[in-house]
Amino acid sequence: MGLSDGFSRKVEYLRLSVTDRCDFRCVYCMGDNPRFLPKQQVLSLEEMAHVCQAFTEMGVTKIRLTGGEPLMRRDVTQLVERLNQLPGLRELSMTTNGSHLTKLAPALKAAGLSRLNISLDTLNPERFQELTRIGKLERVIAGIDAALDAGFERIKVNAVILKQRNEDEILALVEFCRGRGLDIAFIEEMPLGEMAERQSPRYMSSDDVQQAIEQHYPLTLSNRRTGGPCRYFQMPDSDIHIGFISPHSHNFCNECNRVRLTADGRLLLCLGNENSVDLRQVVREHPDDLELLQQTIAESLQRKPRSHQFDQPDAPQILRFMNATGG
Numbered sequence: 351m352g353l354s355d356g357f358s359r360k361v362e363y364l365r366l367s368v369t370d371r372c373d374f375r376c377v378y379c380m381g382d383n384p385r386f387l388p389k390q391q392v393l394s395l396e397e398m399a400h401v402c403q404a405f406t407e408m409g410v411t412k413i414r415l416t417g418g419e420p421l422m423r424r425d426v427t428q429l430v431e432r433l434n435q436l437p438g439l440r441e442l443s444m445t446t447n448g449s450h451l452t453k454l455a456p457a458l459k460a461a462g463l464s465r466l467n468i469s470l471d472t473l474n475p476e477r478f479q480e481l482t483r484i485g486k487l488e489r490v491i492a493g494i495d496a497a498l499d500a501g502f503e504r505i506k507v508n509a510v511i512l513k514q515r516n517e518d519e520i521l522a523l524v525e526f527c528r529g530r531g532l533d534i535a536f537i538e539e540m541p542l543g544e545m546a547e548r549q550s551p552r553y554m555s556s557d558d559v560q561q562a563i564e565q566h567y568p569l570t571l572s573n574r575r576t577g578g579p580c581r582y583f584q585m586p587d588s589d590i591h592i593g594f595i596s597p598h599s600h601n602f603c604n605e606c607n608r609v610r611l612t613a614d615g616r617l618l619l620c621l622g623n624e625n626s627v628d629l630r631q632v633v634r635e636h637p638d639d640l641e642l643l644q645q646t647i648a649e650s651l652q653r654k655p656r657s658h659q660f661d662q663p664d665a666p667q668i669l670r671f672m673n674a675t676g677g
Contacts, residue, residue, distance in 0.1 A: 353408040353647070355619075355654040363412045363578065363608035364405050366398060368426055370613050372419040374447050375483035376469075378510055378539050391614045395425045397633050399432045401611060402439075404643045411440040414467075418613070421450035427457050434462030443467065445508065449485065451493030455500040466497050467506045467535075472516045473526060481515065498530065506533040506593070511559055512552040520562045528588050535580050535593035536560075540621065556594035563592065578608070597621070603657035617647065619654040627653070 353361045371386050372379070393401070402413060413433060420426050433442055443465040444458070451458075451468075458466075470490060472478050478487035497505055509523050520536070527534040536559045539552070560583075563569060569583035572591055576582075580593035581600070594600070610618040615630025627650040629643065636642050 353405070353410065353651060356652045357654075357656055359604075359606055359654075360409070361607055361609060361651060361654075362410055363414070364402065364410050365414045365416055365608060365610045366402065367416050367418065367611065367613045368398065368420045368423045368429065369418045371422050372417055372447070373422060373449055374419065374485040376471075376485075377481055377483070378512070387614050391630075393613060393615050393630060393633070395429050395432070397615070397630070398429060398611075400633060400637070400640070401615075401629055401643065402433050403436055404640055404647060406436045406438045407640075408644055408647065409438075411438060413439060413442050415442075415444040417445075419447050419449070420444055421446055421454055427454065427461050430458060430461040430463050441465065445469070446493075447482075447485070448490040448493035448497075452489070452496045455493070455496040455502070459500045459502060463502075465504060465506070466502050467508050468494055468497070469508045469510075470494075470523070470526075471509050471511070472519055473522050474519070477516060477519075494530065494532070504533060506535055508535050508537055510537050510539055511554045512539060513554050515552060517554055517562075520559055521566055524563060524567070524592065527590055528585075531590060533582075533591040533593065535595055537595040538598050540597060553598070555599040556596040557599055560594060579606075606654075609651070609654070617650055619650065620657075625653060625655070 355361060369392065375384065402410075405413075415426065415429070417423075423429075430442065430444075433439065441464045442462060444463055445467040446469070448468040448470070451466075468490070471481055473487070475487045478485055478490075494505065494507075507523070507527055511517055511520060523534060526532075536556060538554070538556055560569065567585045567587075569585060569592060572582040572584045574582040574591055578595075579597075580595050582591040582593045584591055606620075610621065611629065612618060612626075615628060615633065616626040617629050618626050627646065629646065632639075632643050632646050
């Protein structure tokens with residue numbers, strides 16, 4: 351069974367937020383006083399696995415586990431084991447801040463996790479604490495090394511570059527990834543959530559980041575595709591890929607192939623729109639009715655909008671924060 355939206359775009363990719371909680375408080379992800387979901391509102395492991403089964407039977411081949419911080423969910427390794435057994439699933443990946451990988455990387459690898467994306471915006475310990483509000487850089491670096499030791503391949507670092515905050519570290523981050531054989535993706539900041547931080551302009555486009563890199567390393571467009579919106583480039587003297595995710599400057603909506611499921615079971619049809627469908631209600635009122643769940647998903651996809659509109663990169667376009675959206 352294939353799954354497509356009202357614009358004939360094939361949907362093959364589900365981003366599943368397993369929790370809205372995080373041990374960091376990154377300035378582009380959360381407000382100053384974050385509020386988290388009550389436990390009873392969060393989908394159980396069994397409910398998440400049930401929804402994922404519905405999606406994979408309808409043609410979804412890639413699932414990415416996100417948060418908040420997914421490794422704060424105690425049963426996340428069990429969820430990886432269950433999802434890894436779904437027929438038709440070709441890739442099961444995770445986006446994490448890396449702070450728990452020293453303990454969990456081997457177990458995640460053994461459970462069947464395919465790939466890791468690890469967030470890292472700065473290599474300066476003091477600046478790292480400023481950007482994350484409470485994070486420790488050394489824990490993330492140790493987590494990256496633990497993931498490499500566990501045998502994860504093609505680990506990708508995700509970096510959000512902000513003007514007057516970390517724009518002077520673009521090359522340092524590239525060098526860090528070159529040294530460890532890591533891919534890196536530079537992501538334009540998403541204008542989600544209202545926060546005082548955005549009162550001063552800080553948006554930096556992918557083109558500006560690419561230009562800064564090309565002053566030192568010529569970049570050649572790669573034909574690599576990973577099922578997401580990232581445009582990849584390569585350097586002549588390195589095997590790593592440098593990617594750019596550009597929701598503002600290079601809108602990729604025409605080829606969107608993904609939807610998001612929040613930790614409380616809302617199916618978000620677009621990152622930049624508020625429309626959503628409550629799958630938790632269907633799952634809890636009809637826990638054994640997979641066909642009804644699939645019918646709800648299929649009908650929901652017809653409401654997926656053609657595109658998002660991030661017209662003012664320094665102003666909030668959506669009031670929900672990124673941790674409540676799923677990375």
